[in-house]
Structure formats: structure tokens, C-alpha cells
Amino acid sequence: IAGITQxxxxxxxxxxxxxxxxxxxxxxxxxxxxxxxxxGLGLRLIHYSNTAGxxxxxxxxxxxxxxxxxxxxxxxxxxxxxxxxxxxxxxxSSDSNSNEQFFGPGTRLTVL
Amino acid sequence: AQSVxxxxxxxxxxEGNPLTVKCTYSVSxxxxxxxxxxxxxxxxxxxxxxxxxxxxxxxxxxxxxxFNKSQTSFHLKKPSALVSDSALYFCAVRRTGNTPxxxxxxxxxxxxx
Numbered sequence: 001i002a003g004i005t006q007x008x009x010x011x012x013x014x015x016x017x018x019x020x021x022x023x024x025x026x027x028x029x030x031x032x033x034x035x036x037x038x039x040g041l042g043l044r045l046i047h048y049s050n051t052a053g054x055x056x057x058x059x060x061x062x063x064x065x066x067x068x069x070x071x072x073x074x075x076x077x078x079x080x081x082x083x084x085x086x087x088x089x090x091x092x093s094s095d096s097n098s099n100e101q102f103f104g105p106g107t108r109l110t111v112l
Numbered sequence: 113a114q115s116v117x118x119x120x121x122x123x124x125x126x127e128g129n130p131l132t133v134k135c136t137y138s139v140s141x142x143x144x145x146x147x148x149x150x151x152x153x154x155x156x157x158x159x160x161x162x163x164x165x166x167x168x169x170x171x172x173x174x175x176x177x178x179f180n181k182s183q184t185s186f187h188l189k190k191p192s193a194l195v196s197d198s199a200l201y202f203c204a205v206r207r208t209g210n211t212p213x214x215x216x217x218x219x220x221x222x223x224x225x
Contacts, residue, residue, distance in 0.1 A: 042216055101213055
């Protein structure tokens with residue numbers, strides 16, 4: 001693994017189903033983030049974690065939950081998916097030394 | 113709260129001409145400013161950043177940006193555009209410290225041969 005990986009690449013999901021998007025980084029970055037990208041709205045922060053064991057809410061957290069059991073993994077869970085959660089989801093990580101965020105390739109989620 | 117505005121949804125430029133993609137920001141304290149590029153069906157790639165020091169920042173692929181504190185702007189520029197520069201560009205800001213980036217809505221750049 002090099003950088004950030006996300007799984008699955010894409011998913012079609014029935015409304016009401018539970019779904020977990022996976023994100024793993026191998027750079028030992030302390031901070032990780034989940035964004036959703038929607039046409040005309042840019043990237044909006046869903047949840048973030050400054051360090052393992054802590055999480056925080058972003059701009060659009062409703063309907064999503066996260067956990068950060070260790071440094072490398074930051075899964076995003078949709079407990080009961082709704083069509084408005086159809087989007088492209090990006091995971092990112094950063095450390096306090098570089099300040100920049102590194103992004104994964106994204107997960108395209110369609111909720112029907 | 114911090115915010116970023118990218119006033120142009122779309123910028124069209126002829127190949128070989130200079131390009132500018134505009135960005136203004138609002139943040140309390142000293143800003144950390146960033147530009148990212150996104151090619152179709154890909155994640156975001158870092159282009160350049162301003163943290164402190166020289167107001168003119170040089171980045172990847174010949175891009176540069178100028179930090180203007182009085183105008184709260186951080187416009188992205190390139191002296192001579194290439195067709196391969198066609199992509200979606202995002203400006204982002206964060207407060208000092210390890211806070212999440214706040215992104216603008218993006219500007220689609222089209223370079224026409």
C-alpha cells in the first residue's frame with residue numbers, strides 16, 4: 001500500500017441499507033478526514049479525526065458516523081442510506097508537519 | 113469560521129495564453145492557503161501552498177499563486193496554458209494549526225488548442 005486507499009471503488013446501494021466505506025493510509029498521518037463531493041457544491045467535510053481515538057463533526061455530519069480505532073484506518077458508516085447520500089466520497093489524511101492533505105481515489109456511491 | 117470563494121465556475125483559455133483562476137478567502141488569524149487539481153475520475157492532487165514568507169508561491173506543473181493579504185486573495189496563475197491543464201481546480205484554506213481544510217466550490221478550467 002502506498003498513500004491512501006479506499007474501498008469499494010463504487011457501490012450501488014438500496015435505500016435503508018447500512019454501508020461502510022473503508023479508508024486506510026500507510027503514511028502514519030495523525031489526522032484523517034472524510035469529504036463528499038457534489039456537483040456545484042465542491043467538497044464538504046463530513047467528519048474528521050485529529051488523532052487515533054478522537055473524532056469530530058464537519059459541515060455535513062448527519063446520517064454518517066466514523067471511528068478511529070488506530071492511526072491507519074478511518075471507516076465511514078451510513079447507518080441507513082438515503083438517496084441524498086448519493087455522492088463521491090473522498091478520504092484524506094495529513095500530518096502537522098506538512099499541513100497539506102493527501103487524498104484517496106474516492107468511492108462513488110449511488111443510493112436508489 | 114473560515115470560507116473560500118471561487119467566483120468563476122468555468123474559465124476558458126487558449127493554449128499558450130496566460131491563465132488565472134481566482135480565489136478569495138475569509139479566516140480569522142493568519143491563513144494557510146492551498147490549491148488542488150482534480151482530473152476526471154481521480155482524487156485531488158496538491159499543487160501548492162502558502163504558509164508564510166514570500167507572497168509568490170511556486171508549485172507543480174509550472175503553476176504559481178500570489179498571496180495578497182489586503183485583498184484576501186490567492187489567485188492561481190500560469191504564464192502559458194497547456195491543453196493538459198484542463199481540469200477542476202480547488203482553492204482551500206485552514207486556520208493555523210491542524211484543522212480541516214475548507215474548500216471552495218471549484219473552477220473548471222478548459223484550455224482550448
